[in-house]
Amino acid sequence: MKQKQIIIGVLLTGVIACLASCRKYLNVEHYFNDRQSEERIFKSKDYTEQWLASAYNALLNNNLEMGNTGNNLTNYSDDMYFNESSGGNGEKYRRFKFGEYDHTWVQSWSQSYGGIRQASVMLNSMSDGSTFTESQVAGYKAQARFVRAYLYWLLLRKYGPVPIMPVKGVNYDDSYDNLSYPRNTYDEVATFIAEEMALAAKDLPLKWDNRNIARPTRGAALATRAKALLFAASPLANGNPEMADFTNDKGQPLISLQYNEEKWARAAAACKDVIDLGVYKLYTTVSRTRGTTDYPATITPPFHPDYSVRNFPDGWADIDPFESYRSVFNGELYASENPEMIFTRGDNQINAEGGIMALARLQMPKTGGGYNSHGLTLKQCDAYCMDDGTPFDRQAVRSKYGNNMFVQASELNDFKPLLANVWKEFAHREPRFYASVAYSGALWTMSSAVSNLPTVTNQQIHYYRGEFNGYINGDTWLPTGIGIMKFVNPKDNNSGNGGKIFPKVDLAIRYADILLMYAESLNELSGTYTIPSWDSSASNAVSRNIEDMKKAIGQVRIRGGIPNFDLSIYGSKEELRKKIKRERQVEFLGENQRYYDLRRWKDAPADEAEQIYGFNTFMTKDQATLFYTPVRVPLLQTTFSRKMYFWPIDWDELKKNKRLNQSPGWPSFD
Structure with missing residues (x-):
């Protein structure tokens, strides 16, 4: 093999100054101070694993799927918000909601291309030999191919x-003109991701052992493929003349101007590929007649002739819908115990301040050592239906x-799980509501604190003005008076009294x-496609x-303890579309989905420009009835303009690449 110096093997747009902008991600650089050859690196198992690990690292930090505003601004859409009255990330959030992006917030571009470079070097340089068998090389390359395609997926969203950078790489010594690459079309990027993920899937296993649980599987590759194809089929990218002026450097449109229904068929078939693997199912827990404060007895949904007498997935007779949904997110399960999980970065606490542990800590009340900073809009609170499946x-x-x-107090048996003095708008709601919404008067158990400190465990938290977790001037509080329970384990406690925040997958x-x-x-x-x-x-x-749609949606709703939609809904494309959008809003709260859903549906101009409402948090406990008056929350208002469909590219990246044009509506610095 020809000896080449690794530093100049592959160069990617956005990373022309790669080892300046990405050094912290290339955590194996100390192995290459002597500019080792590719041959030596990829004939060593240790060096190969280290090289692959640095590619995986590009999926962390600014590329985490869920977390706080430090890394995950897109996790906050029209359903949840971040409030920090003293500034910092709170001010960052507010500026983001008005489209006032700062160049330090868009570092995922260079981070992603750094990882793409790293994966491409491995794909181009590794071959079988004395160290690795042919199948081992194929496995390593499949992981690198997945990482590269997944980073493109994150960039596309x-x-x-x-x-799309040349898969064989480019020459570091080439001219500036030849090192400049234009944007590919949306369809080209989505197709590239889909094709690369299909290639990766061939050599990825269906499952890994517990020690390698964060490595991608065949299902992870096929699921990412399906997501990319779904986005390409959605209104933003499929027949969207409003983006006719979004062109490359030669004036060619980057967004499809003509609608193509077959894109939906390809997305559906890609989803079916994942389903047909037979590996995944929704997680459920068994129903229980007895319980504890942390794990209460099952609250049985209202009787339904179809679902109350059948076991899951045909009914909820044998499951606890509340605990089934709650346990998926709050750290109750190890990754290997969750049959619903398709792809994970593991317990993403490498950056605990930005990961899911941070979500839980920021959502928890100050009583338990939380920061009381994440809340829900009234719109999201109202999106959860009643326990019989009817709209609130x-x-x-x-x-x-x-x-x-x-x-x-005399009505407690009729209003479980509500406690005394709780507003009855929160009564008889679907189980996902109680697993997700920290309504005023909800019980926070926070039971990992030591038992002789009752002031930080089993607390009923109200958000009235003057209460410890309500509005107090100069402190963090929830401007809508509605908190978030999702991701919080009943044992989570950060008060420093022997408690802890449990790791989340x-x-x-x-x-x-x-x-x-x-x-x-x-x-x-409307047609049939092969x-x-x-x-x-x-x-x-x-x-x-209709039967396929009913079966797919029914599993999600029945696991959540509510009936499937009536056939009249399934008979109408328009009505079912509305129901699916609402279902996604509820099911994926806080999972960094809605921000992108609203954009791909082209619903963001209406939804994200709506006035934000909450309860009247300036009312004291003595004025409790007035507290529940819906009011506009000026602190949390937002807007939407066309430029907010796509993030801007930083000036430092634009000046490196003369063929790279800015996203619509953002300064091009020409």
């Missing part, structure tokens, strides 16, 4: 059409209870997403099949 109706609830809107892709994506794609079809499977071993006839 945020920046839209991006440059504020006027109907208030008419029903009249002047008796607070739960009385990063769920970058889970099976519920595939099921709802499958139904969404099928719903958009689509090859991912490995071309079979063909799928894809059409708007």
